[in-house]
Amino acid sequence: xxxxxxxxxxxxxxxxxxxxxxxxxxxxxxxxxxxxxxxxxxxxxxxxxxxxxxxxxxxxxxxxxxxxxxxxxxxxxxxxxxxxxxxxxxxxxxxxxxxxxxxxxxxxxxxxxxxxxxxxxxxxxxxxxxxxxxxxxxxxxxxxxxxxxxxxxxxxxxxxxxxxxxxxxxxxxxxxxxxxxxxxxxxxxxxxxxxxxxxxxxxxxxxxxxxxxxxxxxxxxxxxxxxxxxxxxxxxxxxxxxxxxxxxxxxxxxxxxxxxxxxxxxxxxxxxxxxxxxxxxxxxxxxxxxxxxxxxxxxxxxxxxxxxxxxxxxxxxxxxxxxxxxxxxxxxxxxxxxxxxxxxxxxxxxxxxxxxxxxxxxxxxxxxxxxxxxxxxxxxxxxxxxxxxxxxxxxxxxxxxxxxxxxxxxxxxxxxxxxxxxxxxxxxxxxxxx
Amino acid sequence: xxxxxxxxxxxxxxxxxxxxxxxxxxxxxxxxxxxxxxxxxxxxxxxxxxxxxxxxxxxxxxxxxxxxxxxxxxxxxxxxxxxxxxxxxxxxxxxxxxxxx
Numbered sequence: 001x002x003x004x005x006x007x008x009x010x011x012x013x014x015x016x017x018x019x020x021x022x023x024x025x026x027x028x029x030x031x032x033x034x035x036x037x038x039x040x041x042x043x044x045x046x047x048x049x050x051x052x053x054x055x056x057x058x059x060x061x062x063x064x065x066x067x068x069x070x071x072x073x074x075x076x077x078x079x080x081x082x083x084x085x086x087x088x089x090x091x092x093x094x095x096x097x098x099x100x101x102x103x104x105x106x107x108x109x110x111x112x113x114x115x116x117x118x119x120x121x122x123x124x125x126x127x128x129x130x131x132x133x134x135x136x137x138x139x140x141x142x143x144x145x146x147x148x149x150x151x152x153x154x155x156x157x158x159x160x161x162x163x164x165x166x167x168x169x170x171x172x173x174x175x176x177x178x179x180x181x182x183x184x185x186x187x188x189x190x191x192x193x194x195x196x197x198x199x200x201x202x203x204x205x206x207x208x209x210x211x212x213x214x215x216x217x218x219x220x221x222x223x224x225x226x227x228x229x230x231x232x233x234x235x236x237x238x239x240x241x242x243x244x245x246x247x248x249x250x251x252x253x254x255x256x257x258x259x260x261x262x263x264x265x266x267x268x269x270x271x272x273x274x275x276x277x278x279x280x281x282x283x284x285x286x287x288x289x290x291x292x293x294x295x296x297x298x299x300x301x302x303x304x305x306x307x308x309x310x311x312x313x314x315x316x317x318x319x320x321x322x323x324x325x326x327x328x329x330x331x332x333x334x335x336x337x338x339x340x341x342x343x344x345x346x347x348x349x350x351x352x353x354x355x356x357x358x359x360x361x362x363x364x365x366x367x368x369x370x371x372x373x374x375x376x377x378x379x380x381x382x383x384x385x386x387x388x389x390x391x392x393x394x395x396x397x398x399x400x401x402x403x404x405x406x407x408x409x410x411x412x413x414x415x416x417x418x419x420x421x422x423x424x425x426x427x428x429x430x431x432x433x434x
Numbered sequence: 435x436x437x438x439x440x441x442x443x444x445x446x447x448x449x450x451x452x453x454x455x456x457x458x459x460x461x462x463x464x465x466x467x468x469x470x471x472x473x474x475x476x477x478x479x480x481x482x483x484x485x486x487x488x489x490x491x492x493x494x495x496x497x498x499x500x501x502x503x504x505x506x507x508x509x510x511x512x513x514x515x516x517x518x519x520x521x522x523x524x525x526x527x528x529x530x531x532x533x534x535x
Binding site: 013016017020021030033236239240241243244245311312315319322324325326327328329330331332333335375 | 442443446447450472474489490491492493494495497498515516518519520521
């Protein structure tokens with residue numbers, strides 16, 4: 001067992017290191033972080049605009065008007081989410097290269113807009129929010145990467161317009177970004193023109209058909225989700241932040257899936273995906289943290305006899321309510337602890353299957369795509385994420401399931417701690433009396 | 435005045451430690467400024483700190499932090515997992531003070 005653990009740790013550390021220190025994945029993650037406050041603002045107003053039962057309370061017409069006036073809050077943020085992510089990625093990647101980050105950000109946005117179709121139903125001069133939102137996400141990410149690279153390349157070539165010596169420094173510096181941006185954007189215009197003569201007509205169509213749609217279809221399925229969940233758990237078992245490592249790869253897909261659901265939700269249509277950002281954040285992580293340790297805390301309070309566990313329960317509970325669970329992970333400990341390996345790996349998979357099944361059969365509606373901050377307490381976050389009370393009930397049920405999976409293992413652990421505490425006490429007494 | 439910077443993924447779990455470390459510092463009578471940030475913020479905040487301690491779950495970031503820390507000239511280390519789990523402010527504080535020297 002020890003040999004096996006060593007091999008695995010030696011394999012996982014470099015993977016974590018590579019994923020986390022990969023320039024593009026870091027920029028991607030940090031870029032999403034830039035967009036997050038805006039995404040959450042929009043999500044809050046989607047929740048407020050779609051409060052359950054409100055239509056029955058104030059009447060159909062008043063409800064429609066209520067939704068109409070609140071609409072711009074999400075239309076101006078969530079529906080065009082890709083734009084914020086693009087600026088974020090362009091900014092963060094350029095920052096990593098030590099360039100003028102803000103130019104990297106806006107150049108990425110401009111490059112993306114150059115690629116974006118600007119005709120909707122024969123009306124020119126309009127951009128569909130569809131291509132700025134979920135459907136534009138992948139094009140946007142690639143565009144931001146490429147434009148930031150091009151911008152850096154041209155800046156490195158030291159292309160500056162030489163000003164006469166009498167010109168103030170501030171003026172000549174403002175020209176320093178001009179040529180690199182011009183060259184970068186010209187290349188994107190070229191790309192757009194090239195695609196115009198292919199059957200896809202736009203880059204957006206091409207990426208959506210060839211990359212985004214197949215990838216998201218695959219990732220929204222149950223098998224891929226179980227693999228992702230298992231990866232999170234195994235990283236954490238070795239004390240590495242599994243969530244942040246797996247998210248750096250999966251977030252673009254999970255966010256796209258969430259946004260497609262959101263578009264359908266706002267249009268009153270059937271939600272296309274079961275798995276999305278909130279499936280993971282609310283139903284897998286949002287039950288006390290990675291590994292659903294809220295159930296473990298409850299277990300400690302119910303069956304814990306040892307002092308060590310009881311102390312840990314008191315320490316971990318307040319943070320656990322807000323889904324911060326490092327005290328439990330490192331204090332129980334869960335890390336490298338063979339006794340808890342089985343429940344740690346098994347419980348999230350069972351919960352994933354139950355949650356998926358409940359949503360696939362329609363017992364519980366899938367997450368609407370609103371982004372609920374991961375620190376939102378459990379049951380509440382499930383209800384908000386699905387805009388239904390069923391979401392909260394499902395979480396409560398799942399906590400019970402996790403508790404049952406953990407129960408025998410927690411008892412073994414508790415017994416061990418209890419016995420060693422007893423031993424210590426008696427040996428202490430003997431020493432005192434002698 | 436010792437300035438101790440803690441970093442984890444979102445600055446959440448390390449912020450639990452901050453409170454406990456401040457309590458420990460008060461008992462010891464050490465004047466300390468202790469704060470916790472998310473990992474991306476840590477790169478910038480290092481300039482203002484005397485030492486950087488990383489949550490054990492982010493230990494794969496050490497190499498990246500060390501580069502910048504070397505430039506700023508401050509020590510970097512990983513918080514002991516057990517002390518982290520027990521939110522043992524005193525242990526982490528004395529480690530930080532040791533590192534500052």
